[in-house]
Amino acid sequence: MSSRIFQSIVLQMKDCSDRAVGVIDEQGTVVACNELACIGERWSNAAALLAADPDSSLATGGYTFKTLPGWAGQFDYAAFARGEDEQAALIVNMAVIALNGAKAYYEEKHDKATFVKNILSDNIMLGDLYVRAKELHFAAEVPRAVILVRQLGLADVTAVDVIASLYPDRQQDYVVSINESDVALVKQLTENTDIRDVQKIAQNVQDAVTRELGIKTVVGVGTIVGHIRDLARAYKEAQIAIDVGKVFEQERSIISYENLGIGRLIYQLPTTLCDMFLREVFKKNPIDSLDQETLFTINKFFENNLNVSETARKLFVHRNTLVYRLEKIKKLTGLDLREFDDAITFKVALMVKKYLVSRGIDS
Secondary structure, three states, X not given: OXXXXXXXXXXXXXXXXXXXXXXXXXXXXXXXXXXXXXXXXEOHHHHHHHXXXXXXXXXXXXXXXXXXXXXXXXXXXXXXXXXOOHHHHHXXXXXXXXXXXXXXXXXHXXXXXXXXXXXXXXXXXXXXXXXXXXXXXXXXXXXXXXEXXXXXXXXXXXXXXXXXXXXXXXXXXXXXXXXXXXEEEEEEOOXXXXXXXXXXXXXXXXXXXXXXXXXXXXXXXXXXXXXXXXXXXXXXXXXXXXXXXXXXXXXXXXXXXXXXXXXXXXXXXXXXXXXXXXXXXXXXXXXXXXXXXXXXHHHHHHHOOOOHHHHHHHHOOOHHHHHHHHHHHHHHHOOOOOOHHHHHHHHHHHHHHHHHHHOOOOO
């Protein structure tokens, strides 16, 4: 809890009364007061008396005290006013009303962010999840998406503020700093929002960070979920999207979990199984025996949906030249890329090879 919030309130009360008004914490330290000289003083005796009976007012040492409601009925702050008379009791009661309103607003705002972070990290029990959501007035059953922004290179801590400035509604959208490089945006959506709309939001976030901070980022987008209990899954999906995209979608900076395709499956396979698969597919010659020009031809062939004529046109070669190259590949690997089944096998093999290389394994 920031003492600046309390200090702002008690300074305003100085215009209404000539008495000292302030706040002490559970240790008895004066954390705010309209008489600045009092700030930092330690009133341990008053704190001990309030802790013993946190629900009542207390007059001691020339001051009247009254606790501010805390979580689970525990004393964490108390307002005070100079004097032990009825006027002091009236002032301290008025101070409690004003201070507690500010305290509740501050705690709801900041505790919601902590609550969201605990959900994303799967650090809260399911039963506690519903109770805490109710306490914080956090809507449980609304569509949301998790967008994870990972800064590449030297990270800037102000990225959180840049993203938060795009979505100022702190009751619906939450921007959470995960670690030094990662920032998560939990965005509340409308009922008819689809994943393409979420990708546009991700693009806006990435553009803002690049424009304001000049930082290169990669953004992972999880699937849209309809309940807070599924936010942890959506966050993990966004993480997987970044990790898998780093291997199979290197040319893209915004990767959606829904669009990962077979790469998502390969990424979860044991490396020993992947290595075995490559050895079985390329019995004649290993995949490394293919030169870069041949691999470029193969990738162009896949990009053009196994269409020989279209691929030849894109490569600026005669159709017969491409047919010759495909025959050469067939002799080297035993796979005819013009056949659908062989093409699928070869495509998966290329992705498996790329995955093994990313793991530092040279098959």
